[in-house]
Amino acid sequence: MSKPVVAITRPKDRAKKACEIVEKLGGTPVLAPTLDLxxxxxxxxxxxxxxxxxxxxxxxxxxxxxxxxxxxxxxxxxxxxxxxxxxxxxxxxxxxxxxxxxxxxxxxxxxxxxxxxxxxxxxxxxxxxxxxxxxxxxxxxxxxxxxxxxxxxxxxxxxLFPMDEKAIKELFEKIENGEIDAITFTSPLTVENFFEVSDDKEKLAKLLNDNLLTVSIGPITARVLDKYNIAHIYPDTYTVPDMMELLFKTWREENE
The missing domain is CATH 3.40.50.10090 (Rossmann fold)
Structure with a gap:
């Protein structure tokens, strides 16, 4: 089974642990912060x-x-x-x-x-x-x-609105080219800013729904995904490790 490529949108100063967890679970992280603190x-x-x-x-x-x-x-x-x-x-x-x-x-x-x-x-x-x-x-x-x-x-x-829009637009290209398997969101603003950068929100939402597994850290962030009509999952305990565990479990079940 190939390694899932997981997009991480959380702020750069908080993303190191998330990237480490993805690698430990057998995936490849792609960091594109949609929020800066x-x-x-x-x-x-x-x-x-x-x-x-x-x-x-x-x-x-x-x-x-x-x-x-x-x-x-x-x-x-x-x-x-x-x-x-x-x-x-x-x-x-x-x-x-x-x-x-x-x-x-x-x-x-x-x-x-x-x-x-x-x-x-x-x-x-x-x-x-x-x-x-x-x-x-x-x-x-x-x-x-x-x-x-x-x-x-x-x-x-x-x-703050993301200072590195280039990284997000590069992520959009990878999503469109089928190079991303899953994407994670850890706060309402990570979702809002992600779509704010996009020139075609409906197209982006369709790409996520058709091609990616979208994972929210919890119900508050999930409400914003609902606003954009994005299918998603979130763990019972609202932490990054639990979110990643659920992501990999679900992805493997869907790709066996």
Whole structure:
């Protein structure tokens, strides 16, 4: 059986592990980031740092938040004295690597999963810091505020349109030439930007549906694929390793 060629659209600084997993599972990765992440030191982040001692909870939704805080405020994380909630194993592991204890990580690695955990535990009347990207969905701060908490929302990094459009257009050519077997998407913006670069979205969607196995990391990203009428699968646990395991299992079943 030939090796599947797998397109990886996640940001370049997060793609190394995904490429390694593809190679380990017997495939060939093709990296074409459709999203770039840039740490930023905003006024809202400065306010969060200044109010550090007021925090009862802080929520890290991605590793990039931790990278940004360490870059601009290296004393912030080591001196945190509040409870920590995270979304996802990777974020949790990086937090622990930075000396923090994770107090809450939902089994469902989504904002909705975290909201449900806060709701079940009756967490109310607390000051909760949420440093993240400004383009993130508003549901997390909105719902935690509805529970009676004060939210300090801070922009810690920007989610940028891909800076290397050439790599994406080269990926389009490979898809059209039948050189790609599967494609992975790890966030709603990776899908949106992928189609934004295309001059013929309907043709691209047809190519994906007819020739590729499309894999989403989870249901939130899958909703955007639904918007473009792309057939897709996603794993029960919303992580990159689980996504890749499902991809290879499905691909092999379809190509035996």
């Amino acid at each position: 840039q740490p930023v030191n905003t006024d809202s982040l400065k306010e969060l740092v200044a109010r550090k001692d007021e925090l009862d909870w802080i929520v890290f939704t991605s590793p990039t938040t931790i990278v940004s805080l360490n870059q601009f405020y290296p004393d912030f994380i080591p001196n945190l004295n509040c409870k920590l909630a995270v979304i996802g194993n990777k974020t949790g592991k990086l937090a622990e690597k930075n000396g923090l204890t994770v107090d809450l990580m939902p089994q469902d690695f989504t904002a909705e999963g975290l909201i449900e955990e806060f709701r079940k535990r009756g967490i109310t009347g607390k000051v909760i810091g949420i440093p993240r990207t400004a383009s993130a969905r508003p549901i997390l701060p909105q719902e935690l505020e509805k529970l009676g908490n004060e939210i300090i929302l801070a922009e810690a990094y920007k989610s």
